Amino acid sequence: MRTVRTVTAVLLAATAALTAAGTAVADTPSGSPKPASPSASEGSRPAPTEAGTSFRTAAAFRPGQQATAAASAGDYLYWVLPIDARQRVTVKAKVTLPEAAARHGASTWRLDVYDGLRRRQACTYGTQTVAAGREAASVDLDCTLRTVRSGAEPWAHDPLPGSYYVRLTVVALPEEDLGLPVRAAVEAEVRESGGAYAVDGALGAPLVPATVTSPLREPEDGWSGGWWSDRWIWTAAGGVLAGLAGVFGYTLTRGSGRPTRVPQGA
Structure with missing residues (x-):
């Protein structure tokens, strides 16, 4: 049971770290600040x-x-x-x-x-x-x-x-x-x-025609503003639960397979 508690603690710690990292990525579209670009300045246009x-x-x-x-x-x-x-x-x-x-x-x-x-x-x-x-x-x-x-x-x-x-x-x-x-x-x-509503797959380029007279500005955080999706959290949680179930099942199987010790002098 000590092994089970140790593995459980490690898995829960990994899940917490992954969730914290995901939240940080979701809040920050990119790992480093982007330099100023014309589209950013255009965002202030009336x-x-x-x-x-x-x-x-x-x-x-x-x-x-x-x-x-x-x-x-x-x-x-x-x-x-x-x-x-x-x-x-x-x-x-x-x-x-x-x-x-x-x-x-x-x-x-x-x-x-x-x-x-x-x-x-x-x-x-x-x-x-x-x-x-x-x-x-x-x-x-x-x-x-x-x-x-x-x-x-x-x-x-x-x-x-x-x-x-x-x-x-x-x-x-x-x-x-x-x-x-x-x-x-x-x-x-x-x-x-x-x-x-997230789905797999990606579009090669946004559907922005070149015939628009006024220059169309991209979204403030760019097109498809990041790889992060909260589906990652659910995937990680499912993996952790599957790991815990495996460890628990292995422990039960190992315990039931031990030979019964006969007391001496019986």
Whole structure:
């Protein structure tokens, strides 16, 4: 039993060390500080105050920023932002409508999100299409995408790291209201999903097209910001438990195989 206690203590100490190291790596994307780069300085740029009118002219912004634009009812408004693997993004949009006296009826607005290959990505939940009555002052829309994967089969439609386009437009309104001035605002919230949604495989390069007019800045911690995943902790814990089970089983087997000692003089 002394051997069992010694092995158990060693395994538990190794697990604690591995967990502490993993936490440190997760908090620090790289082992040494990175030198300043143009992308880091670009991260302080203000959010755009105008939108593009196509995929090619989409205005670039980052998660956490609020991009705004003045437009006319009937315009297609485009923005683009970078989303990395293991991230789940929620895009929100708000349209401030003209005064009710200037409008002739209700309108319907729609928010769509496309990946770097211009494939429309489905919303897992959210209000993607909203109808606004004539008296409504504004319209709020939102769309939460699936967690971005690090790789996928060629035939799959899974979201991959890279550029994500946001398109906002009106899909139904009285013809007399076309061209009325509106104001739009979009923002994106990103949550790290971690090992619960982590998958194996890797993408050779993010899906960032070269046709974006505004230079698209990579995420602050780089694309696929580190090899660490909390799946390592569960793997290490499983190994420790398997080792303990093996030692315990060996001890039981060894104890049951010892010959019975007959007392002398019996």
